[in-house]
Amino acid sequence: MTMIDETHDPARTSWIDSANGHPDFPVQNLPLGVFSAAGEDPRIGVAIGEMILDLRGAAKAGLLDPSWSGALSGSALNDWFGRGAADSRALRRMLSAMLCDESRRAEIEPHLVAQREATMHLPCAIGDYTDFYVGIHHATNVGRQFRPDNPLLPNYKYVPIGYHGRASSVRPSGEAVVRPSGQRKPPEADTPAYGPSRRLDYELELGIFIGRGNRLGQTILIGEAADHIAGYCLLNDWSARDLQAWEYQPLGPFLAKNFLTSISPWVVTPEALAPFRKPMPARPEGDPAPLPYLADDADQANGGLAIKLDVTLSTAKMREAGLKPHRLSQGEAAAAMYWSAAQIVTHHASNGCNLQPGDLIGTGTLSTADDNGLGSLLEISRGGKAPISLASGETRAFLEDGDELELAAHCEAPGAVRIGFGTCVGRVLPAQP
Known part of the structure; x- marks a missing residue:
C-alpha cells in the first residue's frame, strides 16, 4: 500500500502560483493526462494548478530520468502505466521536487502550457x-x-x-x-x-x-x-x-x-x-x-x-x-x-x-x-x-x-x-x- 512521504507535506508549495490553494491540482496531487495545444500532437502532461507540465518536452530537455523518456514521450499513458508502481512513485517525487524548487523555474517554465489553451484526450488507448x-x-x-x-x-x-x-x-x-x-x-x-x-x-x-x-x-x-x-x-x-x-x-x-x-x-x-x-x-x-x-x-x-x-x-x-x-x-x-x-x-x-x-x-x-x-x-x-x-x-x-x-x-x-x-x-x- 502506498505510503505518505514528503510529497504530501501540507506545507509544501509550488513556484507556480496557481497551484497553491488550487481546489483540484495543488502540488500534492500531480495527476497525469494526455493533452494537445497549439496544433501539436497529443502528449503526456501533469496538471499543476491552472497549468500543464509537458512531460515529453521535459524529457527531451533532460529534466527527467532518461530511462523514462520512451514511456513518457508517447501520445498515451499505456507504456508508462506498464512500468509499475515503483516508477510511478519515483516520478511523483521528482516532479514534486522540481515544481517546488524556485531555482528550477527557468528550465521548467518553457514546458508549461495553460490548461485553458489545451485540449484533453483519453489518457490511454483503452484496450478493454x-x-x-x-x-x-x-x-x-x-x-x-x-x-x-x-x-x-x-x-x-x-x-x-x-x-x-x-x-x-x-x-x-x-x-x-x-x-x-x-x-x-x-x-x-x-x-x-x-x-x-x-x-x-x-x-x-x-x-x-x-x-x-x-x-x-x-x-x-x-x-x-x-x-x-x-x-x-x-x-x-x-x-x-x-x-x-x-x-x-x-x-x-x-x-x-x-x-x-x-x-x-x-x-x-x-x-x-x-x-x-x-x-x-x-x-x-x-x-x-x-x-x-x-x-x-x-x-x-x-x-x-x-x-x-x-x-x-x-x-x-x-x-x-x-x-x-x-x-x-x-x-x-x-x-x-x-x-x-x-x-x-x-x-x-x-x-x-x-x-x-x-x-x-x-x-x-x-x-x-x-x-x-x-x-x-x-x-x-x-x-x-x-x-x-x-x-x-x-x-x-x-x-x-x-x-x-x-x-x-x-x-x-x-x-x-x-x-x-x-x-x-x-x-x-x-x-x-
Whole structure:
C-alpha cells in the first residue's frame, strides 16, 4: 500500500502560483493526462494548478530520468502505466521536487502550457473496459424496484459482479451525448418499438486504470492487487433505462450502455490518494466473509477511498436564465463500495484473464445509504415515479435533450491538502435520424 512521504507535506508549495490553494491540482496531487495545444500532437502532461507540465518536452530537455523518456514521450499513458508502481512513485517525487524548487523555474517554465489553451484526450488507448456493480446501495435500490422483498440476488455478497463494456465508445469529458435509439417495450405494450430512448440516465462511478498487467493464465493475488492500479478518474456510465429493461435478460447490458461512457481526463495516482485512505465499511452482521482469494486484512484496513462525489444538472432553460446547476447528489466513494478496488482487480484476474496497462475498470454506480448521495436518476426519481423539481420550474425524471450533467470529486482529510479530480461533463443532444 502506498505510503505518505514528503510529497504530501501540507506545507509544501509550488513556484507556480496557481497551484497553491488550487481546489483540484495543488502540488500534492500531480495527476497525469494526455493533452494537445497549439496544433501539436497529443502528449503526456501533469496538471499543476491552472497549468500543464509537458512531460515529453521535459524529457527531451533532460529534466527527467532518461530511462523514462520512451514511456513518457508517447501520445498515451499505456507504456508508462506498464512500468509499475515503483516508477510511478519515483516520478511523483521528482516532479514534486522540481515544481517546488524556485531555482528550477527557468528550465521548467518553457514546458508549461495553460490548461485553458489545451485540449484533453483519453489518457490511454483503452484496450478493454469492464464495468462492475460494487455499489451495494445502488444495487439494493435498483433491485428493490423489481424485487421488493429480495433486492439483492444471492451471489452479490460472494462475488464482485461485472460485465465487459465497449472500449471504443469511451470518451473524455466534454464529448456530446447523442441520445441513443433502440428497442423499447413498456410493460403495457404487446410488442417492442424502435426509437430514441425516453429514459436516458447517468451513473456516477469511479474509473480504475490498470498499470502493470498479468499474463494470460496468471492470477493477481489480493495482497499485490494495489500495485496493479495506475490511477483513478471519474466515470459516467450513460444508460438508456428503457432499452436496458427490454434487452438485459438473459445476457445483461448491451445497447443500453455501449453508446457512450465518459471519463474525466486526469488520472489521479494511488500515491496522491495515500492521505485519503480509510477502512472499508464493515460488513453487516450475518453477511458472508469474502472467500480467501479476496480476503486481505491490510486491504480491509486501508482499501477504502475517502473521495467526495458531487453531481449537478443544468437544463438549457436554466443556462439561458443564468440559474445555478441543480445538485443531484453528494456522497463518498468509501461509503458506497461493498468491494474494494483491490478486490475488483483480483477477481477480474482470478480466472487467468490477462489485464493490460491502460485497461479501464468502472466501479459501478456509487450511491450512499441516504437519499443525498444517490448516483442515478433511476434511484432519485424512484424509477420515474417521483420527478425532481428544478428552479426553472421544470421537472426531471430522466434526462432531456439539452441537459448537461457534471460529475466532480475531491478528497479532504485532517493534516492533508485538498486534491481533486477535475470534472466529467456531458451534454445531451437529440437522437440522430
